[in-house]
Amino acid sequence: MSRRVRVAVVGGGIGGMAAAAFLRRAGVSAEVFEQARELREAGAGLVLAPNAARLVRRLDTAVALEDVGVALQRGSEFRRWADGTELFSLELGEVSRRRYGEDTWTLHRSDLLKVLRSALPADRVHLGRRCVGFVQDPTGAVVEFEDGSTVRADVVIAADGVHSVLREHAALPTEPRASGVCAWRALVAADAAPEPARRPVQTVWLGPGRHLVHYPVSSGRLVNIVAFSPVRAGDVESWSVEGRVEDFAAEFAGWDPRLKALITAAEQVGRWSVLDRAPLSAMVRGRLVLLGDAAHPMLPFFAQGAGQAIEDAAVLAACMAGRGADVDGALAVYERLRLPRATLVQGASRSRLAVNHLPDGPQQRARDRAFAEGDPLKPVDWLFSYDAEQVAAVSLARPE
Ligand SMILES: Cc1cc2nc3c(=O)[nH]c(=O)nc-3n(C[C@H](O)[C@H](O)[C@H](O)COP(=O)(O)OP(=O)(O)OC[C@H]3O[C@@H](n4cnc5c(N)ncnc54)[C@H](O)[C@@H]3O)c2cc1C
Numbered sequence: 001m002s003r004r005v006r007v008a009v010v011g012g013g014i015g016g017m018a019a020a021a022f023l024r025r026a027g028v029s030a031e032v033f034e035q036a037r038e039l040r041e042a043g044a045g046l047v048l049a050p051n052a053a054r055l056v057r058r059l060d061t062a063v064a065l066e067d068v069g070v071a072l073q074r075g076s077e078f079r080r081w082a083d084g085t086e087l088f089s090l091e092l093g094e095v096s097r098r099r100y101g102e103d104t105w106t107l108h109r110s111d112l113l114k115v116l117r118s119a120l121p122a123d124r125v126h127l128g129r130r131c132v133g134f135v136q137d138p139t140g141a142v143v144e145f146e147d148g149s150t151v152r153a154d155v156v157i158a159a160d161g162v163h164s165v166l167r168e169h170a171a172l173p174t175e176p177r178a179s180g181v182c183a184w185r186a187l188v189a190a191d192a193a194p195e196p197a198r199r200p201v202q203t204v205w206l207g208p209g210r211h212l213v214h215y216p217v218s219s220g221r222l223v224n225i226v227a228f229s230p231v232r233a234g235d236v237e238s239w240s241v242e243g244r245v246e247d248f249a250a251e252f253a254g255w256d257p258r259l260k261a262l263i264t265a266a267e268q269v270g271r272w273s274v275l276d277r278a279p280l281s282a283m284v285r286g287r288l289v290l291l292g293d294a295a296h297p298m299l300p301f302f303a304q305g306a307g308q309a310i311e312d313a314a315v316l317a318a319c320m321a322g323r324g325a326d327v328d329g330a331l332a333v334y335e336r337l338r339l340p341r342a343t344l345v346q347g348a349s350r351s352r353l354a355v356n357h358l359p360d361g362p363q364q365r366a367r368d369r370a371f372a373e374g375d376p377l378k379p380v381d382w383l384f385s386y387d388a389e390q391v392a393a394v395s396l397a398r399p400e
Pocket of ligand 1: 011012013014015016033034035045048129130131159161164165183226291292294298300303304305306308309
């Protein structure tokens with residue numbers, strides 16, 4: 001490479017920070033421009049499945065997953081809403097390490113951001129830089145910020161989330177698709193939570209029109225709750241809308257009493273509607289690259305949105321390192337690899353909603369019987385065993 005390729009990443013969420021970290025590891029210069037004045041993530045947890053965790057582990061981070069996360073012993077422990085009857089569960093832990101070479105982790109979102117950021121020097125991340133404009137030519141692009149400053153780079157990564165301002169410069173936008181459900185989120189101190197919720201287990205309670213998930217985060221000090229119920233008029237898609245504990249509890253009235261104890265131990269709850277978008281037809285236009293939720297926002301029922309953003313980041317870095325000065329060639333390989341995979345996960349996530357929310361009756365009983373049969377990890381093998389960097393390496397090694 002005669003001159004170092006420069007990359008500007010717009011958005012310092014999980015996707016943007018992962019992009020900068022993987023690019024740095026690949027020897028490509030990248031800087032992050034985040035609109036917020038301080039780096040913080042929503043007060044909520046997430047699941048990091050083996051397909052994403054194995055990529056994060058390959059980064060040279062000062063903070064490790066083990067320092068802040070919880071390695072699940074069991075996942076998808078499905079329980080019946082009324083009395084907690086166990087319908088199905090996935091042994092993870094040793095089984096996951098043997099099968100996928102990695103654990104499934106649960107983390108507070110800000111802890112995952114801390115892990116990713118610890119792979120970057122502080123001067124690579126610029127806060128208080130809200131992108132308001134973008135222009136490009138055949139060799140690069142200029143990002144314009146609200147404060148009047150501009151940055152020129154060879155490649156601009158749009159990692160600015162589900163409401164991306166950059167997306168419309170890259171692809172024909174698709175309309176947000178409502179899911180008909182809203183999400184409730186809360187964190188509870190582990191010592192205030194009922195005992196079953198403190199186990200290193202992701203528990204999923206299924207009931208008619210609703211489901212509720214809980215798992216420990218922050219090295220087990222907190223329990224994360226995320227639940228879904230029918231949307232109400234006026235719900236907005238945002239990390240910051242506050243809900244009321246009593247409304248959350250009322251949505252799950254009549255469910256197993258342990259859930260009432262868990263919900264009412266929360267001091268604060270967040271509430272918002274949940275949406276995705278129809279898959280885009282492109283992730284790259286010229287020197288603008290879409291990544292993470294800016295490209296493929298998905299319903300959260302497979303717990304893969306952040307995981308797919310991390311896969312995007314690792315593949316983009318591999319392509320840019322592999323193609324060197326051929327920037328356009330690198331971006332073409334990125335799009336070829338990422339568009340079908342992310343589209344598949346988007347579709348799978350959407351299809352889970354109806355399955356999780358079946359009313360009690362013959363279909364629900366057939367679902368519960370099917371849960372209990374066969375190899376419980378088989379349905380997620382395609383997702384968890386995928387090694388995005390290996391897939392990229394194979395593709396890049398093929399003659400064009
Ligand atoms: C209820 C729920 C549960 C979920 N659970 C999971 C889970 O268990 N596992 C999982 O993998 N995923 C989960 N997800 C999905 C996951 O949260 C997202 O897919 C992930 O956060 C996407 O990361 P991102 O970096 O693309 O976008 P974001 O996290 O939205 O980050 C975008 C960043 O860009 C910044 N930004 C926006 N506009 C601008 C601008 N104009 N200029 C500069 N900066 C800007 C924002 O401030 C933000 O920091 C869940 C989502 C929901 C709603």
